[in-house]
Amino acid sequence: MTGIVVADYRDPSHQKALLDLLDDYARDPMGGGKGLSSxxxxxxxxxxxDQPGAFSILAFDGDEPVGLVNDHRLKAGGFELRLKAGHFA
Structure with a gap:
């Protein structure tokens, strides 16, 4: 598959792609230089x-996962707040 998809957290191939990409980032100096713990x-x-409003976007080049965005949408008191990569957007 080539393209961009919303991750299905129940799909084992999406789970692996998300964890592998996040682990690659974590191993980089920008991500702390240590892989994800078991x-x-x-x-x-x-x-x-289990997190209401959480979703992830995966990018694929063929069958290889090449990009990841994690996002959260929260609603409080009638206002919608988007949290993206730990920053308000």
Missing amino acids: RVRETLIPALT
């Missing part, structure tokens, strides 16, 4: 699934 790899997908 605990994070085991708990992140269930935590995202």
Whole structure:
């Protein structure tokens, strides 16, 4: 598959792509220089699934995952707040 898709947290191939891309980022100096711990790899997908408003976008080049965006939409008091990569957008 080539293109951009909303990740299905129940799809094992999307789970693997999300965790692998996030691990690649974590290993980079910008991401802290250390890969994801086994605990994070085991708990992140269930935590995202249980988080109202959480969604992820995956980009693929053929079958290879090449990009990831994690986003959260929150509604409070009639106002919608978008959190993207830890920043208000």
